[in-house]
Amino acid sequence: xxxxxxxxxxxxxxxxxxxxxxxxxxxxxxxxxxxxxxxxxxxxxxxxxxxxxxxxxxxxxxxxxxxxxxxxxxxxxxxxxxxxxxxxxxxxxxxxxxxxxxxxxxxxxxxxxxxxxxxxxxxxxxxxxxxxxxxxxxxxxxxxxxxxxxxxxxxxxxxxxxxxxxxxxxxxxxxxxxxxxxxxxxxxxxxxxxxxxxxxxxxxxxxxxxxxxxxxxxxxxxxxxxxxxxxxxxxxxxxxxxxxxxxxxxxxxxxxxxxxxxxxxxxxxxxxxxxxxxx
Numbered sequence: 001x002x003x004x005x006x007x008x009x010x011x012x013x014x015x016x017x018x019x020x021x022x023x024x025x026x027x028x029x030x031x032x033x034x035x036x037x038x039x040x041x042x043x044x045x046x047x048x049x050x051x052x053x054x055x056x057x058x059x060x061x062x063x064x065x066x067x068x069x070x071x072x073x074x075x076x077x078x079x080x081x082x083x084x085x086x087x088x089x090x091x092x093x094x095x096x097x098x099x100x101x102x103x104x105x106x107x108x109x110x111x112x113x114x115x116x117x118x119x120x121x122x123x124x125x126x127x128x129x130x131x132x133x134x135x136x137x138x139x140x141x142x143x144x145x146x147x148x149x150x151x152x153x154x155x156x157x158x159x160x161x162x163x164x165x166x167x168x169x170x171x172x173x174x175x176x177x178x179x180x181x182x183x184x185x186x187x188x189x190x191x192x193x194x195x196x197x198x199x200x201x202x203x204x205x206x207x208x209x210x211x212x213x214x215x216x217x218x219x220x221x222x223x224x225x226x227x228x229x230x231x232x233x234x235x236x237x238x239x240x241x242x243x244x245x246x247x248x249x250x251x252x253x254x255x256x257x258x259x260x261x262x263x264x265x266x267x268x269x270x271x272x273x274x275x276x277x278x279x
Contacts, residue, residue: 004128006234007190008198008251011223016046018056023065024226026076027087028259036072041273042266045219082159086129090232091259093252096147100239103144104174104182105153108167110138122161130157131236133185141182144170145239183242191235192244195251198228202258209261218269221262228255 021043025034036057043053057074060066064079076084089096107127114120130153132140146153154168174180201224209217232252239245 004124004133004234005186005191005236006227006230007194008201008227008231010201011227013046013219013223016048016222018043018048018053019060021046021048022053022056022060022074023080024222026066026074026080027084028226028229033069033073033075036074038270039074041270042218045215045222045269083161086156086160087229087233090229090252091256093232093235093237094249097145097237097239097245098147100143100145100241102172104171105132105142105144105146105150106169106171107132107140107157107162108169109140109163111167112163112165119163123163123166126157126160126162128234129160131234131238133182133236135180135182135185137176141185142236143239143242145237186236186238186243188238188243191238192247194231195244195247198231198251199254202228202254206258206261209265214265214269214272217265218262221258221265225255225258225262228258 022039025039025042036054039057040050040053043050057066061068061074061077064077066074066080067077068074109123109127112123127134127140130146131142133142134140148156150168150170154166157166157168158164205220205224209220212220228251232248232255235248236243237245237248
């Protein structure tokens with residue numbers, strides 16, 4: 001099933017839209033703010049025209065996903081700030097897990113309704129980012145192996161888009177009609193294969209990055225790094241009893257190294273543009 005799990009696949013340059021690029025840069029770099037010139041230079045690596053990038057920034061501002069402290073300088077807006085913080089936590093993902101005792105976390109959402117499509121998408125994204133899957137009965141469930149207590153976890157969910165009136169429970173047992181095995185909501189084999197593909201892609205990239213131009217190196221590290229980070233953030237964080245936790249942690253650890261290299265590649269790219277401008 002695994003309907004709300006993201007599996008690693010490297011991006012192609014044409015896969016990167018202006019909107020997605022801006023949001024990715026806002027969440028994946030250490031800088032709190034980004035000048036428009038820097039965003040335009042980043043967009044150029046993916047064939048995105050400056051005018052197209054400016055239109056995307058304007059629309060993101062209108063949607064409160066970006067804000068500007070001064071002319072031409074942008075940062076995550078009020079509607080994306082919490083989600084940006086959540087996305088950036090991939091670097092500490094190992095600390096989010098504890099040993100599993102067999103209990104399950106259950107999110108009740110039937111009373112929330114589905115008529116507000118925008119809120120429904122926000123709710124689904126928040127639950128998916130937290131590793132939940134939906135059962136045939138409309139329950140959202142995941143193994144109770146997260147380090148946060150129920151109240152803190154519920155607060156985390158609502159901060160990134162879940163409804164304020166969402167209900168969370170911890171279930172130590174269940175009795176239902178038919179063969180109900182929530183562990184089958186995920187595909188451990190597919191997840192394990194995704195982890196291995198991501199590690200292999202990063203290792204191959206690290207091996208040949210030194211031979212690339214600064215432009216090609218910066219582009220490649222985003223095309224590989226961004227989907228790895230997404231795979232980490234949307235991973236269900238299954239305990240070893242249910243999935244390949246060791247493989248997941250290998251991917252996350254390798255991404256820490258790859259991220260350092262990627263940041264260096266982007267700094268080199270921006271520095272080369274400054275040198276060119278001074279000539």
